[in-house]
Amino acid sequence: MSKTITLDEAAKLLLSWNNIEILTHQSPDGDTLGSGYALACALKAKGKNVRVITCEEIVGNFAFLKDGLETDEDFVCEKVVSVDVATPSLLGVNREKYENIIDLCLDHHVTNDMEATYKYVDSESAAAGEIVLKLIDALGVEIDKHIANCLYTAITTDTGCFKYSNTTGDTLRAAARLLDLGCDSQMINYTFFELTTRKRVELEKYIYDTMEFCCGGKCAVIYITCDIVNKFQLTDDDMGGIESIPRRIEGVRLGLTIKEKSENLCKISARTNGDVSANEFCKNFGGGGHAAAAGCAINENIQKVREMIISKAEEVLNEGNC
Numbered sequence: 001m002s003k004t005i006t007l008d009e010a011a012k013l014l015l016s017w018n019n020i021e022i023l024t025h026q027s028p029d030g031d032t033l034g035s036g037y038a039l040a041c042a043l044k045a046k047g048k049n050v051r052v053i054t055c056e057e058i059v060g061n062f063a064f065l066k067d068g069l070e071t072d073e074d075f076v077c078e079k080v081v082s083v084d085v086a087t088p089s090l091l092g093v094n095r096e097k098y099e100n101i102i103d104l105c106l107d108h109h110v111t112n113d114m115e116a117t118y119k120y121v122d123s124e125s126a127a128a129g130e131i132v133l134k135l136i137d138a139l140g141v142e143i144d145k146h147i148a149n150c151l152y153t154a155i156t157t158d159t160g161c162f163k164y165s166n167t168t169g170d171t172l173r174a175a176a177r178l179l180d181l182g183c184d185s186q187m188i189n190y191t192f193f194e195l196t197t198r199k200r201v202e203l204e205k206y207i208y209d210t211m212e213f214c215c216g217g218k219c220a221v222i223y224i225t226c227d228i229v230n231k232f233q234l235t236d237d238d239m240g241g242i243e244s245i246p247r248r249i250e251g252v253r254l255g256l257t258i259k260e261k262s263e264n265l266c267k268i269s270a271r272t273n274g275d276v277s278a279n280e281f282c283k284n285f286g287g288g289g290h291a292a293a294a295g296c297a298i299n300e301n302i303q304k305v306r307e308m309i310i311s312k313a314e315e316v317l318n319e320g321n322c
């Protein structure tokens with residue numbers, strides 16, 4: 001059992017520790033990386049040896065988050081902190097090594113089921129970045145421009161540029177403070193919400209061509225098959241945020257994305273505008289997440305998965321008279 005602690009207690013622990021590794025989740029997003037690198041920089045400012053552990057090399061649009069965080073080659077880990085990791089499987093390639101040795105878990109997912117010695121989970125926070133901002137204050141570290149950029153990236157990406165229903169007054173006050181501290185919001189929002197690639201445009205063409213509607217238009221389903229990923233050599237970066245396309249359509253209450261990962265494995269992302277629970281929908285298939293955004297995986301071929309989720313969507317949307 002993990003011991004739930006306050007942020008002040010978490011700060012005290014961190015100040016008493018050294019040689020700290022910060023774990024981020026697989027398929028890294030702006031929140032896990034922004035929060036992880038911001039916390040690392042703050043701990044470094046307190047004279048700690050620290051490094052961020054990722055499941056893959058961080059290149060492309062997220063690479064700037066790593067600035068100024070060189071790690072000694074002879075680093076020996078003593079303490080492990082996870083940020084934005086809701087469940088052990090999200091540790092990916094690092095799961096085996098780390099899942100039983102996490103000292104502190106920091107997260108904002110209501111479904112968090114990580115085992116750690118100490119835990120701070122605040123599901124009211126729109127992003128782990130909001131929690132890390134408060135933690136850095138508790139550590140007594142002055143937030144420089146780079147830390148502000150990391151935290152702004154965390155918060156803006158997890159809120160869809162402050163458009164999702166998880167955005168609260170506190171979220172906006174946190175973001176406002178980061179602007180006051182000199183973060184480059186224009187560069188960050190351009191990078192994550194406007195900049196696109198040719199490959200991405202090709203993917204969107206395919207998605208609009210193959211999109212399906214069910215439940216009388218209350219549910220829209222899009223598909224990303226292995227064939228299309230191979231044809232355009234799509235990376236996770238190219239596909240980021242694609243899941244939010246279906247729910248933009250008028251009348252759609254539940255937007256579903258089926259990503260074919262292999263012949264017998266598909267990942268499903270559910271997105272809603274908050275009135276239908278994406279979390280409850282994905283729980284039917286052993287997954288979970290938030291009210292407006294959740295996911296699950298099904299070990300079946302894509303045709304079977306299509307039938308399963310459309311039939312569940314019909315059940316959910318018709319039952320609730322949505």
Ligand SMILES: [Mn+2]
Binds near residue numbers: 031084108126127128
């Ligand atoms: Mn997050």
